[in-house]
Amino acid sequence: MDVDQRTCRTNTEEEEKAHFKRILNALQAYKNDSMTRLSRTRHHFSQLPAHQHALLTQLAYPSQLDRLAELIDQNHQVITEMIADAASMFLNVDPDPELVPRGKSSQVSTRPEDIEKIHSTLKQFARDWSQEGAKERQQAYMPIIEELQEAFPEKRGVKILVPGAGLGRLAFDIAQAGFDCQGNEFSLFMLFASNFVLNKCRTVECYTIYPWIHNFTNNMSMQDMGQAVSFPDVNPNEIPDEVNFSMTAGDFLDVYSDPEYRESQDCVATCFFLDCANNILDFIELIHKILKPGGRWINLGPLLYHFSDIPGEFSIEPSYDIVKGAIQSSGFEFLKEKTGVKANYTQNVQSMLQYEYRCVFFHCQKTAK
Amino acid sequence: MDVDQRTCRTNTEEEEKAHFKRILNALQAYKNDSMTRLSRTRHHFSQLPAHQHALLTQLAYPSQLDRLAELIDQNHQVITEMIADAASMFLNVDPDPELVPRGKSSQVSTRPEDIEKIHSTLKQFARDWSQEGAKERQQAYMPIIEELQEAFPEKRGVKILVPGAGLGRLAFDIAQAGFDCQGNEFSLFMLFASNFVLNKCRTVECYTIYPWIHNFTNNMSMQDMGQAVSFPDVNPNEIPDEVNFSMTAGDFLDVYSDPEYRESQDCVATCFFLDCANNILDFIELIHKILKPGGRWINLGPLLYHFSDIPGEFSIEPSYDIVKGAIQSSGFEFLKEKTGVKANYTQNVQSMLQYEYRCVFFHCQKTAK
Missing domain, CATH: 3.40.50.150 (Vaccinia Virus protein VP39)
Known part of the structure; x- marks a missing residue:
């Protein structure tokens, strides 16, 4: 299937590249951002009174949270394959070194709406x-x-x-x-x-x-x-x-x-x-x-x-x-x-x-x- | 029906009063806040190209928006009655002049979550x-x-x-x-x-x-x-x-x-x-x-x-x-x-x-x- 490479009407090439980088960064940060959300629940679990902590442990709550961490990693691997050749996919340019996925997320924090997307x-x-x-x-x-x-x-x-x-x-x-x-x-x-x-x-x-x-x-x-x-x-x-x-x-x-x-x-x-x-x-x-x-x-x-x-x-x-x-x-x-x-x-x-x-x-x- | 007058566990009397005032202010600001949201849609309508503006006018879009404004006012009147004796309702105090509804909203902007509530x-x-x-x-x-x-x-x-x-x-x-x-x-x-x-x-x-x-x-x-x-x-x-x-x-x-x-x-x-x-x-x-x-x-x-x-x-x-x-x-x-x-x-x-x-x-x- 061919992908036509038109640009968005209101954006300059510079803005378009910035947008492209932002989305790519969000996808690269998926694992990190997902683990951060999971950590919130894990942290609150760790703060429970001892008897409640023991009860939920016995009911496998923390091991279910561990399982979620494994599945986040499996999603991450699919996303990584998905963006492997992203740099050359839509822009009418040679692969830009800035846009080549580096296998780790950047320092920029992901916008909540991008995590949602x-x-x-x-x-x-x-x-x-x-x-x-x-x-x-x-x-x-x-x-x-x-x-x-x-x-x-x-x-x-x-x-x-x-x-x-x-x-x-x-x-x-x-x-x-x-x-x-x-x-x-x-x-x-x-x-x-x-x-x-x-x-x-x-x-x-x-x-x-x-x-x-x-x-x-x-x-x-x-x-x-x-x-x-x-x-x-x-x-x-x-x-x-x-x-x-x-x-x-x-x-x-x-x-x-x-x-x-x-x-x-x-x-x-x-x-x-x-x-x-x-x-x-x-x-x-x-x-x-x-x-x-x-x-x-x-x-x-x-x-x-x-x-x-x-x-x-x-x-x-x-x-x-x-x-x-x-x-x-x-x-x-x-x-x-x-x-x-x-x-x-x-x-x-x-x-x-x-x-x-x-x-x-x-x-x-x-x-x- | 009696309403028991207990206080929330984590709040001091001062905090409780501030919370009470915040909710009362939000209710008093209902009409103003609702009209502000409606104004957003009206403003965007006014910015439409002339032929689109004329088309939606012919289809009664702006008059339907006017009707919403009337209904906001009717809700406002019920809310006003609802909070008429709010000041003496739950606090173990004589009506506090600060808490008596003044029939108009304060300058404090309402929190989005309170508008939602x-x-x-x-x-x-x-x-x-x-x-x-x-x-x-x-x-x-x-x-x-x-x-x-x-x-x-x-x-x-x-x-x-x-x-x-x-x-x-x-x-x-x-x-x-x-x-x-x-x-x-x-x-x-x-x-x-x-x-x-x-x-x-x-x-x-x-x-x-x-x-x-x-x-x-x-x-x-x-x-x-x-x-x-x-x-x-x-x-x-x-x-x-x-x-x-x-x-x-x-x-x-x-x-x-x-x-x-x-x-x-x-x-x-x-x-x-x-x-x-x-x-x-x-x-x-x-x-x-x-x-x-x-x-x-x-x-x-x-x-x-x-x-x-x-x-x-x-x-x-x-x-x-x-x-x-x-x-x-x-x-x-x-x-x-x-x-x-x-x-x-x-x-x-x-x-x-x-x-x-x-x-x-x-x-x-x-x-x-």
């Missing part, structure tokens, strides 16, 4: 590329793929774009089904991970990670925390020869504003993506612009509005009825619409706390505005 | 004291009340303690069923609110609030955000004459460590409470201590461990299998146990994001240790 990336491997993720893919990807197959029975040469492609499974499944498919992703965490799966994993279940070890709450047993997840569940190289499948790196609004993309797509498929916008109207307008006349837009997802409470970030948060009105006013006709479509997102099914989205699914057609 | 308190009114909360009470309170009725068919004079009583509905329902019941609560937000419902609401549905207006995400329509909830759904004064019903204010570990409570209770009923502990073993030990020989402990809840990632707070997070072992080792025999008991907690049923707990329900009996 590493945990999300681990869970995303499970969602997109493991047997354990099959249920979630059935909920969120199958309705889109079935709709595509109904709308475009010819498949061959039909161009589908998947913005917010994450680890690339929806785009891969669309290509597997015989469509030309391009995924687009902005997050470097996701890009490192999708590059790893799509270009480095040559056999089924060649890696094992432990995505739930960072969740210290709502566990029925500590074995549940340590569930192993192997990936990929399919060989990512098995794409039909005649199919074009690619990924682009960069901000959707930046990459696809390029005139070459105007009226270029038969269909845009968005899945848990629309609410990643600072301004959802910009997404709606750009999707309209890049579709061919009569082109289709298929969407499934909630309206979480990721920037809703992030200081310094632009955010508008219209409810679905207003979003629907804006889509219609922007030159789309609704062909199909379902509300209350149940879908989980990187849910640990063993947890005592379950999240479930009631998504909107719709299929629109581009009309004259 | 005010939102939780509004939702708690819906959970505990509205028709809309009936489903959640059916899920979480009914199994406990039914178990109590089976274990203590005589009811009269049987003493039940409910730690973490919140807005007091479970304790009230237990007293309604004919048991003597004492609720205990630490949070001043909850204490202001429970005092308001239990001692100031004389008729059914005499107040109306809008608990969901602070959730800007995952809304199907902005009308959903503005759902009205009236309370109380029952008259809180209708308790059988022969029943003793009271609330104590203060930290469970502090209040009930007092020797007068040793072997004083026939039953402790904990509901979404056990995981509020910094050290869950302390809770288990104290529950054992205050129960009469052969006394019962009935519990329903998850293991969210509220202090798990709060900087500076002590926290251990054993999974349920270890907690169960600790309960057994501490001198309890399990009479009944169910896992995977589904329960929502202050869930907006209209939201595109639903949370559901898979709780543990158990009924234990105190044995010799």
